Each structure stands twice: as structure tokens, then as C-alpha cells.
Amino acid sequence: MSSATREALPQGITWFKYAAPQTFFPLAGALAPWFAAIAVVLFVAGLYIGFFVAPTDAQQGEAYRIIFIHVPAAWMSMLIYLVMAFWAGVGLAFNTRLSHMMASALAPTGALFTFLALWTGALWGKPTWGTWWAWDARMTSELLLLFLYFGFMALQAAIDDPRRADKAGAVLALVGVINIPIIYFSVKWWNTLHQGASVSLKSAPTMATTMLTGMLVMVFACWAYAIAAALWRVRCIILERERRSDWVRDYLGAGR
Amino acid sequence: MNWGSAADFFAMGGYGLYVWGSYAVTAVCIAIELVSLARRRRAAGGPS
Amino acid sequence: MKPRHRRIVLIVAGVAGLGIAAWLVLSAFQQNLVFFFTPTQVAANEAPKGRAFRVGGMVEVGSVKRQPDGVTVQFVVTDTAKSIPVAYKGVLPDLFREGKGVVTQGRLENGLFVASEVLAKHDENYMPPEAADAMKKGQAINEKATHTIVNPPQGK
Numbered sequence: 001m002s003s004a005t006r007e008a009l010p011q012g013i014t015w016f017k018y019a020a021p022q023t024f025f026p027l028a029g030a031l032a033p034w035f036a037a038i039a040v041v042l043f044v045a046g047l048y049i050g051f052f053v054a055p056t057d058a059q060q061g062e063a064y065r066i067i068f069i070h071v072p073a074a075w076m077s078m079l080i081y082l083v084m085a086f087w088a089g090v091g092l093a094f095n096t097r098l099s100h101m102m103a104s105a106l107a108p109t110g111a112l113f114t115f116l117a118l119w120t121g122a123l124w125g126k127p128t129w130g131t132w133w134a135w136d137a138r139m140t141s142e143l144l145l146l147f148l149y150f151g152f153m154a155l156q157a158a159i160d161d162p163r164r165a166d167k168a169g170a171v172l173a174l175v176g177v178i179n180i181p182i183i184y185f186s187v188k189w190w191n192t193l194h195q196g197a198s199v200s201l202k203s204a205p206t207m208a209t210t211m212l213t214g215m216l217v218m219v220f221a222c223w224a225y226a227i228a229a230a231l232w233r234v235r236c237i238i239l240e241r242e243r244r245s246d247w248v249r250d251y252l253g254a255g256r
Numbered sequence: 257m258n259w260g261s262a263a264d265f266f267a268m269g270g271y272g273l274y275v276w277g278s279y280a281v282t283a284v285c286i287a288i289e290l291v292s293l294a295r296r297r298r299a300a301g302g303p304s
Numbered sequence: 305m306k307p308r309h310r311r312i313v314l315i316v317a318g319v320a321g322l323g324i325a326a327w328l329v330l331s332a333f334q335q336n337l338v339f340f341f342t343p344t345q346v347a348a349n350e351a352p353k354g355r356a357f358r359v360g361g362m363v364e365v366g367s368v369k370r371q372p373d374g375v376t377v378q379f380v381v382t383d384t385a386k387s388i389p390v391a392y393k394g395v396l397p398d399l400f401r402e403g404k405g406v407v408t409q410g411r412l413e414n415g416l417f418v419a420s421e422v423l424a425k426h427d428e429n430y431m432p433p434e435a436a437d438a439m440k441k442g443q444a445i446n447e448k449a450t451h452t453i454v455n456p457p458q459g460k
Contacts, residue, residue, distance in 0.1 A: 051258070051265075052258060052259075054258075055258065055432035055433075056258065056269065056432060056433065057430050057431070057432070058431055058432060058433045058435065058436030058437075059399065059404075059426055059427075059429070059430075059436075060399065060426065060430075061269045061270075061271065062268040062269035062270075062271050062275065063268070063269070063271040063274055063275065064430060065268065065275055066274065066275055066278045067430070069278055069279060069282050070278070073282075093308065093312045094308065095308075108289070109289065112285055112286075112289055115285070116281070116282055116285060119278070119281055120278040120281075120282070123274040123275075123277050123278045124274065124278070126274065127271050127274050127397075127398060128397070128398070128399050128424065128426060129397060129399070129423045129424055129425065129426075130396075130397030130398075130399075130400075130421075130422065130423045130424055131421075131423055134339070134423070135339070136339040137339065177323075178323045178326045182330075190338065190339065191338060191339050191340050191341070191342070191360055192339055193339060193340075193360075193407055193423060193425055195425065195426060195427055195428045196427075196428045197428060198428040198429070198430060206427075206428050206429045206430065207429075207430040207431070208430060208431045208432060208435060211430050211431075225286070229289060229290075229293065232293050232297070233293060233296070235297070236293065236296045236297050236300045239297075239300035239301065240300050243300075252301055
């Protein structure tokens with residue numbers, strides 16, 4: 001948003017100024033360390049609960065403890081994609097650079113969690129199901145999600161003009177949104193090897209309390225980590241894309 | 257506490273390879289992401 | 305605001321359109337998306353003929369028999385309505401248990417499912433062994449109490 005738009009806004013609505021890369025840059029820099037610290041604390045707490053408080057599982061024995069990273073990674077892989085697609089959509093609709101930058105900042109972290117969901121899932125599947133992988137609806141759609149993230153990043157990297165890269169990536173991100181409900185409902189809509197949801201909004205959890213607590217703490221740990229990583233990355237993107245502007249020159253010229 | 261000894265903890269009831277293989281790769285991936293972010297920040301902060 | 309509004313409407317319409325298209329494609333490929341068939345579906349001839357497919361259900365309690373050759377195992381997959389006998393040569397997964405879920409891949413030959421792969425399918429319940437035992441005891445008491453109502457003498 002240009003400074004002209006800023007001045008036209010009535011008093012009291014100051015949030016929109018953070019839509020400017022120049023204003024958001026220091027805010028991101030101030031927030032990121034807090035989220036990183038929260039992530040560290042929650043990871044320690046979550047892993048402690050997962051390994052030292054939660055008991056063993058009657059069905060799967062100690063192998064089930066992979067749940068404390070597998071489920072958080074899987075939930076994050078989906079949530080980050082939705083947030084990424086949201087900012088991509090906002091960028092397309094309002095033509096705001098920072099929205100697109102945020103989408104681009106989220107993609108690698110989303111891809112990371114998707115890979116971890118698949119990797120930890122494979123390591124969990126082998127001793128329990130008896131196979132590293134199966135082409136059922138859940139696993140196939142999660143793999144498709146990884147391809148969507150890679151496609152988004154590759155598409156943006158392939159297009160030189162940043163504005164066109166933003167738009168192309170945004171269209172791909174939005175089209176891929178349909179995959180998220182497919183991943184989530186796959187175990188309900190189709191016969192799958194992957195079991196149904198243990199935790200949902202509508203029914204009581206089918207997990208012992210300590211196990212559930214450990215898992216939820218880890219979910220929030222991953223969430224805080226993802227926010228910190230995305231904020232740090234968007235700062236890099238801002239510096240890269242705005243490097244010709246006066247404020248970046250001043251900022252970098254000051255010996256940072 | 258769940259574990260009789262450190263050996264029990266690392267063995268994870270016979271599933272140690274799978275459990276620790278999961279968490280080790282997670283730690284490595286997070287480390288890679290953080291290192292690459294630091295490098296990217298340094299590169300962006302160079303002379304314009 | 306007008307061009308912006310139009311852009312939003314176009315984006316929403318575009319995404320909705322692609323979503324509908326994807327949904328149609330998926331429905332059309334519904335058959336190919338089936339990871340396994342239930343014994344009832346197999347009995348209704350919904351499973352493909354002449355090629356390998358998967359059957360999923362529960363391992364019928366008391367049906368697991370190890371053959372004298374030491375390698376072959378026979379068991380029955382059931383969905384409580386229909387059952388299919390299975391023969392399998394190979395190692396069974398750790399979680400393969402009677403009364404628990406199973407997904408097996410193979411071919412149906414003269415009513416016997418010759419399996420090339422057997423996978424254990426577990427449910428979404430996570431609880432410590434003490435809780436599981438308590439549940440089993442509670443279920444056993446319930447079954448005894450309601451046996452005459454739930455299972456009227458019909459013969460299975």
C-alpha cells in the first residue's frame with residue numbers, strides 16, 4: 001500500500017500500515033524470537049510428556065510414540081498450506097506485494113512438515129502395518145501435497161519477473177486447496193489402510209489423556225516454530241525484493 | 257517415568273530404529289532449515 | 305473498488321470451478337481409488353476379476369491356523385456380514401491379531417483368497433494396557449449380561 005493510501009485512512013485504523021514491507025520488516029524481526037522461544041519451550045515440554053509421562057500403548061507398544069511428531073507435522077503441513085493459499089489469494093485480490101511474499105515464505109516450511117509427515121509415517125507404518133508405504137487415499141493425497149509445495153516453489157523460482165511469479169504461484173496454490181479436505185476426509189470417504197481420526201471437533205478423542213496432551217503440546221510447538229521460520233524467511237524475501245528501495249539501502253548501509 | 261534404564265529408553269521396546277529414525281530426521285531437517293535461513297539472511301544483508 | 309471486487313469474484317469462481325472439476329474427476333475414478341474391498345463387496349462381485357486386489361476387514365477370532373509346512377497360514381477375513389478364507393505364505397506383521405483389522409492383497413481362486421501380502425490395520429484408539437484390559441473385562445461382562453438379547457439363538 002502506498003503512503004498516499006495510508007494517509008487517506010481514518011484515524012484509528014493503523015493495522016493496514018503493516019501491509020507495507022517496510023513497516024512489517026521490523027515487526028517480523030521483533031516477533032520471530034518470541035515464537036522461537038515459545039517453540040523451544042513447547043518442544044521440550046511436549047517431548048517430555050511424550051516420552052516420560054505418556055504410558056505405552058496397548059496395541060502398538062512403544063512404536064506409537066512416533067505420533068508425537070507425525071500428527072503435528074501432518075496437521076502443520078495442511079494448516080500451513082491453507083495459510084499460504086490465503087495470503088496468495090489476498091495478494092491476487094488486492095495486488096499487495098507483502099501478501100505474496102508471506103505465501104512464498106511459508107512454502108518451504110510447509111514442505112518440510114509434509115516431508116516429515118511422510119517420513120515419520122513410513123517409519124511408523126513398517127513395524128505396525130507391515131509396510132513402509134501404501135497408495136491409499138490418505139498417503140497418496142499427502143504425497144500430492146508435497147508435490148504442490150514443490151510445484152509452487154519451482155514455479156516461482158522459474159519465473160524471473162517477481163510479480164508474474166507471485167501471480168502464477170498464487171493460482172497454483174489456490175487450485176491445490178482442494179487437496180486439503182481430500183487429505184483430511186480421505187480416511188472417511190474411502191477404504192484406506194490409514195486409520196480414522198483419533199481427534200476431531202465432533203467426537204470425544206480416542207486417546208488417553210496424557211497421550212493427547214503430549215500430542216497437542218507438540219502441535220503448538222510446531223506451530224510456533226513455523227511462525228518463527230516464516231517470519232525470518234519473509235524478512236529475507238523483503239530484503240531481497242526491496243533491495244533497491246531507499247529504506248533497505250539505509251538499513252543495510254548501516255553495517256548490518 | 258516409563259523407563260527402567262537408559263538402555264530401555266534407546267531400545268523403545270524393540271522399535272528404537274523407527275522411533276529414533278523419526279526424531280533424528282526431524283531434528284536434522286529443522287537444523288537444515290535454520291542454517292539455510294541464517295545463510296540466506298547473511299546473503300541478503302550483503303552490500304546492495 | 306470495482307476492479308478489485310471483480311478480481312475477487314473471478315478468483316473465487318475460478319477456484320470453485322476447478323474444485324468442482326476435480327471432484328468430478330475423483331468421482332469418475334472412484335473405482336480406481338478403492339484401496340481395498342470388504343468381504344461383502346467381494347461377495348457382491350464388486351471386486352475386479354482376473355487380477356489382484358485387496359480385501360480388508362477383521363481377522364475372525366479362532367480362524368488363524370498355521371499349516372504343517374510351517375510357512376503357510378490360513379485365516380478368515382470378515383466384516384461380520386460376509387467372510388472370505390485366506391491362505392498366505394510369508395511373515396505376518398507384528399500387529400496381525402485375531403479380532404483386529406487386516407488388509408490383504410492377492411487373488412480370489414475358487415473361493416479361497418490366495419494372498420501375496422498381509423498388512424495389519426489398526427484402529428485409532430490409543431490407551432495404556434491397563435485401560436485396554438479394563439475395557440475388555442467390561443465388554444465381557446456386558447456381553448454375558450446381554451447375550452440372550454443381542455445374540456438370539458439363530459445359529460451363525
